Amino acid sequence: MKNMLKADQTVDAKAIPGLGSVARESLQERVYQELAKSLMHGVFAAGQVLRMQALADTLQVSIMPVREALARLVSDQALEMMPNRSTRVPLITAERLEDLARVRCLIEGELVRLATPKTDKATIKSLRDMTAACEAAFEKPLDDEQVSVTSGLNYQFHFTIYGMAGSDVLLPIVRSLWMQSGPFVRASALVYGRKPSMTAVHHHWALIDALAEGDAGAAVKALHSDITQSFNLLRQDIVEGTTDE
Structure with missing residues (x-):
């Protein structure tokens, strides 16, 4: 029983894996799902360049979850990374x-x-x-x-x-x-x-x-x-x- 916490003890969040990153991961997932839905609903046009700052402003979030969501969508082949590191919807071929x-x-x-x-x-x-x-x-x-x-x-x-x-x-x-x-x-x-x-x-x-x-x-x-x-x-x-x- 030596390892049990007393009622007035506090726990360093770093000692419990996952606690510190749940909110951030949830926000990134919500941004990803919103962008994925927009793609499926035809909100974005083929060849359209997606500006991270514009997306962040529209979604009312910081740049980081938008950047992570765009990277996932590139991995999904729903978007493509350009040589200048911008992200766009693939062209129609x-x-x-x-x-x-x-x-x-x-x-x-x-x-x-x-x-x-x-x-x-x-x-x-x-x-x-x-x-x-x-x-x-x-x-x-x-x-x-x-x-x-x-x-x-x-x-x-x-x-x-x-x-x-x-x-x-x-x-x-x-x-x-x-x-x-x-x-x-x-x-x-x-x-x-x-x-x-x-x-x-x-x-x-x-x-x-x-x-x-x-x-x-x-x-x-x-x-x-x-x-x-x-x-x-x-x-x-x-x-x-x-x-x-």
């Missing part, structure tokens, strides 16, 4: 589009397959409401605010389905893929805005119908069409040299 589309179809297709038998009527209604809201948003002029709205609804739609799959292994992988492809989804939304004859959420409706019918094959097919249509639009823009991002 045909090769990167093809790679992301292929992997997203594989991983997200499996989540849709797993989610199909678990999707209940309440979820179907929620998905229909989200898609209707997204469709209405696309009918308005697509400025930066509206693009963020459509991208956020698109994220909510997909991750509502993926959450139904119940896979703790696949979901973090998909989050990583969405951090990388979020800026491209933003760019494709702008392309849809220039082509009013195209329907951005057509495949969402098809996916909902397949889920409602319990048809996993049709649901996966609709998802693949949804992903590839957006990415094909960007490929065409690259060929034509009209990509805005």
Whole structure:
């Protein structure tokens, strides 16, 4: 019992590993999660340089947690470090589009397959409401605010389905893929805005119908069409040299 502390004794924080760094680590994690969410929601454009001071001012934190969060996002391949040590969102290239589309179809297709038998009527209604809201948003002029709205609804739609799959292994992988492809989804939304004859959420409706019918094959097919249509639009823009991002 010699090592037990008396009631009036104090403990040096350094003697208890972790106590001194919990708050700092929590702040860094919150900054990381906020930036990751912004990437997935298409807040940042492809090629955009992220200024640490501007991010710190917006998030109302010091530079240090922002620097650490950006380093993690570079490691996640969601951002890239430039020769001058600045950090930017990767540019849109045909090769990167093809790679992301292929992997997203594989991983997200499996989540849709797993989610199909678990999707209940309440979820179907929620998905229909989200898609209707997204469709209405696309009918308005697509400025930066509206693009963020459509991208956020698109994220909510997909991750509502993926959450139904119940896979703790696949979901973090998909989050990583969405951090990388979020800026491209933003760019494709702008392309849809220039082509009013195209329907951005057509495949969402098809996916909902397949889920409602319990048809996993049709649901996966609709998802693949949804992903590839957006990415094909960007490929065409690259060929034509009209990509805005």
